[in-house]
Amino acid sequence: MRTGKILLGHGSGGRMTQELVNSVFKKTWANPYLDQMLDGAILKVGSQRIAMTTDSFVITPLFFPGGDIGKLSVYGTVNDLVACGARPLYLSAGLIIEEGFGVEELEKIAASMSKAALEAGVQLVTGDTKVVEKGKADGIFINTTGIGIIRTEVDYRPDRIKPGDAVIVTGKVGEHGLAVLAQREGLSFSTPVTSDCQPLHRVGELLARYGQEVRCMRDPTRGGVATVLNELAQQSGTGFIVREEDIPLDPVVQGACEMLGLDALYLANEGKMVVVVAKDAAQAIVEDLRQLPESRDSAVIGYVKDEVPGLVLLETELGAHRILNMLESDQLPRIC
Numbered sequence: 001m002r003t004g005k006i007l008l009g010h011g012s013g014g015r016m017t018q019e020l021v022n023s024v025f026k027k028t029w030a031n032p033y034l035d036q037m038l039d040g041a042i043l044k045v046g047s048q049r050i051a052m053t054t055d056s057f058v059i060t061p062l063f064f065p066g067g068d069i070g071k072l073s074v075y076g077t078v079n080d081l082v083a084c085g086a087r088p089l090y091l092s093a094g095l096i097i098e099e100g101f102g103v104e105e106l107e108k109i110a111a112s113m114s115k116a117a118l119e120a121g122v123q124l125v126t127g128d129t130k131v132v133e134k135g136k137a138d139g140i141f142i143n144t145t146g147i148g149i150i151r152t153e154v155d156y157r158p159d160r161i162k163p164g165d166a167v168i169v170t171g172k173v174g175e176h177g178l179a180v181l182a183q184r185e186g187l188s189f190s191t192p193v194t195s196d197c198q199p200l201h202r203v204g205e206l207l208a209r210y211g212q213e214v215r216c217m218r219d220p221t222r223g224g225v226a227t228v229l230n231e232l233a234q235q236s237g238t239g240f241i242v243r244e245e246d247i248p249l250d251p252v253v254q255g256a257c258e259m260l261g262l263d264a265l266y267l268a269n270e271g272k273m274v275v276v277v278a279k280d281a282a283q284a285i286v287e288d289l290r291q292l293p294e295s296r297d298s299a300v301i302g303y304v305k306d307e308v309p310g311l312v313l314l315e316t317e318l319g320a321h322r323i324l325n326m327l328e329s330d331q332l333p334r335i336c
Contacts, residue, residue, distance in 0.1 A: 013222025
């Protein structure tokens with residue numbers, strides 16, 4: 001680590017987070033399950049493979065266009081299970097509540113979690129509540145853990161990625177990050193930006209039908225699409241070339257990013273997947289994904305190349321190439 005103190009950037013999901021995980025947790029907790037470094041742990045119980053994942057949500061503001069911390073906590077964990085190739089089944093919820101937090105707000109969050117679980121086809125089966133002193137928790141923090149059954153026909157791992165494979169993103173990028181930023185800073189645009197917070201269990205079911213044609217999936221939350229692609233490039237030992245003109249991007253998000261000096265490829269998403277698939281199956285997969293409302297803007301954005309191992313290159317609209325690095329610090333902290 002570069003510093004002896006924890007900084008906000010260590011929670012960005014980018015390079016600083018990776019350094020923290022590798023230098024502290026991966027080193028001291030090393031085991032075959034953790035060492036896979038997926039969106040969840042792949043475990044075996046008897047003959048059945050299951051996925052287990054956990055996430056903590058510290059977002060500010062608690063309520064934002066398109067969602068709230070409760071909805072986000074359910075969908076975020078469901079989508080991590082989907083990225084592992086699992087059918088999500090059960091969630092736990094741990095709530096750390098600040099003294100003085102409004103009961104009415106808590107009821108809204110609990111109701112939102114219940115509605116989200118019903119929509120995603122999962123059950124909230126256990127939980128825990130702690131209350132801390134005023135000024136110690138910024139309202140409420142939520143931790144959720146999810147368990148799901150991995151379908152027998154799927155095996156999603158970075159080491160299955162091969163040169164020539166296609167990279168798909170299942171919709172327009174950057175909407176969640178910009179929606180939260182606008183709410184937090186009181187920004188307004190000609191067309192309101194809404195978070196893409198949504199469950200992707202149906203996307204998982206669709207992709208499972210393609211079996212081994214799907215190599216790997218990742219949930220591009222913190223650090224965005226660019227950071228996820230860098231992680232996959234490092235883990236697979238391959239490289240990626242992404243075409244700028246093929247990236248699905250809402251004009252309002254694009255304009256706002258240009259105005260604010262942000263890059264949509266590094267903004268958080270809460271209802272999208274990055275999927276690496278066999279090239280020959282890519283077009284059929286995209287056409288099927290576009291039949292679902294939650295993935296109607298799916299597109300092939302690039303390909304896997306062995307000429308640039310460990311790197312992600314962006315091919316600009318002018319035909320030039322530039323390196324897309326992993327997010328260094330944090331464009332916007334407390335995003336999920």
